[in-house]
Amino acid sequence: MKRVVVGLSGGVDSSVAAYLLQEQGYEVIGLFMKNWHDDSVTISNECPWLEDSNDALLVAEKLGIPFQTVDLSEEYKEKIVDYMFNEYEQGRTPNPDVLCNREIKFDVFMKIALSLGADYVATGHYCRKGTIENEKGETYQLLAGKDGNKDQSYFLCQLSQEQLSKALFPIGELTKPEVREIAAKLDLITADKKDSQGLCFIGKVRLPDFLQQKLQPKEGIIIEVASEADVFNTIETEFPSQEAAFAYQSRKRDYSGQLSKVVGKHQGAHYFTKGQRKGLNVGGTKEALFVIETDVEKNIIYTGQGSNHPGLLKKALYIKNDEVHWVREDLALQAKQTMDVMARIRYRQELQEATLHQFEDGMYVVFKEPQSAITEGQFVAWHKEDEVLGSGVIS
CATH class of the missing domain: 2.40.30.10 (Translation factors)
Structure with missing residues (x-):
């Protein structure tokens, strides 16, 4: 049994990704990334990450998989938030979601997963991975998700061959309605949960409000x-x-x-x-x-x-x-x-x-x-x- 660490975000996509991997015979571990707790920059009166981590925990319990929360807020602040402010100050418009995948999910988070003995890291992205075999070995392809309306390959466009070699995208062949249907059949708490808006993993934040607190x-x-x-x-x-x-x-x-x-x-x-x-x-x-x-x-x-x-x-x-x-x-x-x-x-x-x-x-x-x-x-x-x-x- 190969071991896979799934980034459980508390959303429906990663919940179903974890279930599908279980069905395929993997040993699955759920990890929730906590990426923000700087109270000096208020994001909203709600505390989305608390609610999300709770939902992720309930999904893990339902599926019967081990679960823990990892605090990546320091790395997130340094690699994503500080970079964002710096770019905006220079009059550029960064894309935090692309960066978050390259620098956090498939770097810092992946290293934690591998230290737990994982063979792979899986996320709930709507994209697919292909493999080309040749005499030099294997070359990995990043392919668009089957659901043209939800394809998220753009957000992963900065991944390297090394990162792709360890990545799995279990829901890439499915459409969003199919994913929700699976979650509903399993009676997962996330089945009808709305897709998160706002900054990758920070949650419900309006960017101008966020920027005004630092710039x-x-x-x-x-x-x-x-x-x-x-x-x-x-x-x-x-x-x-x-x-x-x-x-x-x-x-x-x-x-x-x-x-x-x-x-x-x-x-x-x-x-x-x-x-x-x-x-x-x-x-x-x-x-x-x-x-x-x-x-x-x-x-x-x-x-x-x-x-x-x-x-x-x-x-x-x-x-x-x-x-x-x-x-x-x-x-x-x-x-x-x-x-x-x-x-x-x-x-x-x-x-x-x-x-x-x-x-x-x-x-x-x-x-x-x-x-x-x-x-x-x-x-x-x-x-x-x-x-x-x-x-x-x-x-």
Whole structure:
């Protein structure tokens, strides 16, 4: 019997994952990760992790598996929360869920599991793992979950071959309704529990409220940039190289001195992100205002009217070499190589046609169609069919 440690989160997905592994003959241990107890940053009056750990315990009792809670709050604060604040301060928008999987669940948590003699770590993610056998041994694939509506492979796009070798995703072949049905048949307390929203493993938190407790408010102006501003008139320039052309397409546009007007005030540019519509509190425009750029140095938010404003659209993005990550290391590009892929720049976005261009210093992802709100600090993931090949931090 191989031993598997399941990250029991107190939700329905991990509950059913534990049950399925039991059915497959594994020796299953349930571990609940406690990732937050900093009372100086209030998250809400409720205490979600207490309720969740209690539900996880009840599921473990029902299934008859050993259970314990591990406190990872120190590592979580250092690797996720501090990183998040630092990124927001620099005007970037991090993705804590992707980081949490790479740094916490499949690193810190995995090490604890292996120290308990586990052969594998399992989670309730909607994704699948494939294995390719060849003369060099085994190569692992990260595949999309069967439930297209719930596929979570994007959140695991930073996993390595080593991490995948020890990972199991028991519910990847199921749809959410099937998972709930299994939980209901077993009479698990989590069967009808709503999916958790908010930060990975912190629970019910509204991000702006959370950020305001660490990043001080600072009043600044909101500028509306006209869609006919000169900066959007792309002059057909002859570029000395393909790399220079891509650098131009992915550049951060300079809106100073452009056709624009001040339309309001805000409490801190670092609270806002590209593509954001809510929270600007500016009325009187024909179409809704969207954030098209933030300048945290000057504390200015640039906005534009309508979801098709040219300030939201770009065809290319750049990833620094040290932030290019290949799940499939065997397919990694060398300088001057290209690869046609399907890519997405955020969770739940439809996959888009794109080409990867690897250069000496980094990689450009060039899309067939312009993309809306390409945001620094977020992850772009690239696929071939239903396999995630790699990902990178948008620079």
